[in-house]
Amino acid sequence: MQKELPNISIIIPVLNEENYIQKVLEKIANNTTSNQIKEVLVVDGGSTDKTVHFAKKQGAEVISGPKGRAKQMNLGARKASGVLLYFLHVDSLPPVGFDSKIINLYLKNSEAGCFRLQFDSSSLFLRFFAWCTKINQPICRGGDQSLFVSSAIFNELGGFNENYIIYEDNEFIQRLYKKTSFKIIADYVQTSARRYMKRGMITLQYHFAIIHLKHYLGQGPENLYDYYRRNIAL
Known part of the structure; x- marks a missing residue:
């Protein structure tokens, strides 16, 4: 029996990102090709600029919480109601059809994965490290590539380890590799250099x-x- 089409909760942790929040929310709106985006949750860690104002202006739901990306993403996951959670950095822009590509993988029994990476720079040095993101090994992973995971697996693993102020994405993804068949989607998230x-x-x-x-x-x-x-x- 084929799985029912899952809905997606997009979770974006932010702190003083007024220069990026509008761009990523516009990109999400323009690059969505399904009707399965349940909600876009912007989890703010105490911004003192216009981040929250711009997020609300773009129609996102803003959640306020303690500072710390692991804490913010866990808070967003607790508030989320989607079958799939899609964690996205504010300066990483998802490709056209990102939602449909995630759904297609999920329907093929993949419960976690990410996109490849592309920097907004012509540097050959950065292009090499971006190329490495095609390799399906934990050492080649990072939060800039974005991350989708089923809410069931996320909860089973206990979410992000809030003891990590940095490296929280990598630590969680390493646990995902041990739990699931992690997949790399053959398309690119463009991230800021x-x-x-x-x-x-x-x-x-x-x-x-x-x-x-x-x-x-x-x-x-x-x-x-x-x-x-x-x-x-x-």
Whole structure:
């Protein structure tokens, strides 16, 4: 028996993102090709700019909660009513038909997956790392690629680990790989290269690699955040 078409809850964590929130919400509206978007939940962690105003203006439902992306995404998931949860960073733009592509995979018994990545930059350095996102291994995953997961699997795994101030996407996706047959959709989410432009492409990628290494060597969320705070969040 074929599954019934699932509806989708889109969850976007934000904090002072007035320059990006309208663009991503417009892209969602323009690139939707099904009638299965149940809701768009913008989870705000205490913005002091016009993020909330612009989100409401675009018709999104705004939820206010504590700061911290893992906490914000978990709050959005608790409020969501969709069969599928689609977590999207505010500066990552989904492709045309993203919703239909997610639904098609779900109907083929795939309960978790993401898109490939494309930066809004012509840098060959960034293009190489974006190319790596076609490889279906946990080391090649990240929140910028967006993430869909069935609400049932999300709840079974307990959601994002709120001890992680950073690396929360990677840690959760690694648990998804152990639980499900994780799929990569052959289309691209376009994400901003703003962090690379600010910190330097090679420097930032080096620090991300060290954070990956620290995690694989068994260091916990406090150590990862301390490294991030000292080397990236300047």
